[in-house]
Amino acid sequence: MAFKVAIVGAGPAGCLLARLLLNQPKFTVTIFEAEPSINYRAQGGSLDLHENGGLAALKAAGLYEEFLKHARFDGEALLVCDKQLKPYIQLSPTTKEHSRGRPEIDRSALRRMLVESLPPRTIEWKRPLRRVVAADTAEPRQGYTLEFADGTTASGFDLIVGADGAWSKVRAALSDIVPRYAGIGGFALQIPDAARTAPACAARLKGGAIFAYSTGCMLAGQQLGDGSINVGLWRARPEGWEQEVDYALTDPLAVRAAQMREFGDYAPELVEFIAHAGEDSPVASRSFYTLPVGFRWDHRPGLTLVGDAAHVICPFTGEGVNQALTDVLQLAQALGALVRPSDLDSALLKYETELFARAAVFQKRAEDVAQMMFFTEGSPATTIERYTMQNMQNSMSPGAYKALYPLLLTGVYGYFFWHKRLHK
Secondary structure (H helix, E strand, O other), X not given: OOEEEXXXXXXXXXXXXXXXXXXXXXEEEEEEOOOOOOOOOOOOOXXXXXXXXXXXXXXXXXXXXXXXXXXXXXXXXXXXXXXXXXXXXXXXXXXXXXXXXXOEEEHHHHHHHHHHOOOOOOEEOOOOEEEEEEXXXXXXXXXXXXXXXXXXXXXXXXXXXXXXXXXXXXXXXXXXXXXXXXXXXXXXXXXXXXXXXXXXXHHHHOOOEEEEEXXXXXXXXXXXXXXXXXXXXXXXXXXXXXXXXXXXXXXXXXXXXXXXXXXXXXXXXXXXXXXXXXXXOOOXXXXXXXXXXXXXXOXXXXXXXXXXXXXXXXXXXXXXXXXXXXXXXXXXXXXXXXXXXXXXXXXXXXHHHHHXXXXXXXXXXXXXXHHHHHOOOOOOOOOHHHHHHHHHHHHOOHHHXXXXXXXXXXXXXXXXXXXXXXXX
């Protein structure tokens, strides 16, 4: 018997889940995507995939070799510094043979790779979901109907998976909880053809990224595979700040001028990243929202969530996409063990139980990093030790971190004790 699965959302999580399920003949899969095509909008910056996260999921899907065609191991170069370029963490570029296990890939390249790995017509584009409706509210086992914005519907699925992001319409059928404002917002700008238009900025990145923190704000520069640089300008801001500014949020020149004023106390070498943002390049304003730490929903047969729909967090730990791809790998493994239709409910319960436990851990870590780096006076100088320990914890297995914790703690705090004095 074939299990009929609907996935709402054709982002990396939805597409990888479809790929993993379609590798097994017992599943038929349809993805419903709100956007009209893969080229509808810019897909954001660069993503670092971890060996025990996104890379493991790609390997399980048979896509690791394809990933290597787009991977940027020099993207592992990293500088974490303060607003005057005082360095705290410096990592050099790597190669495939000497990788630290976190190679970069442009989000657009990852999504295109995943979309193109699927059979034609797996994705139904331009199908924005309006809501999910139970066929019988008194008996959830009767299934659900997808109602779309254009008035059409789809039903008859054994399983509907919400991979539809932070403002998931599928989640609304499972819970009344909605994401809450994290207190951080700002802009994403772009420097096109950076080697030509901003060679000093490109040279400073070394193919990777810079994160320059100060109390309440952060300037980020991130090299992309197409030669451009993605510039992130994030600050602690009140909710609704977009309505309070005195310039047009979509005007690149006005935004650039305003951000040069706001980041005017940063080192000139860092302000250059703003000054070189292209006049004709897209500018995007964004406010970050998160689900509460430990969020969970009451189980309902035939309905579940993955990725940001299940656990949206602030994007400052590199965990979002890795946890989303881990979600779909674990869900696909749970579904792959199905023998009879009656096993579906227990498989979903197993997946959700494991998801809730795992998500609570990385949600708390992401919340802690945002608190220490944006809402603690004197950051990064006053918080860099905790920030480093968090990053080590994210990159190690729980057992290894626990076993090495005394050594790591002594080493990290001892290193920064002398580092701060030598770099005064």
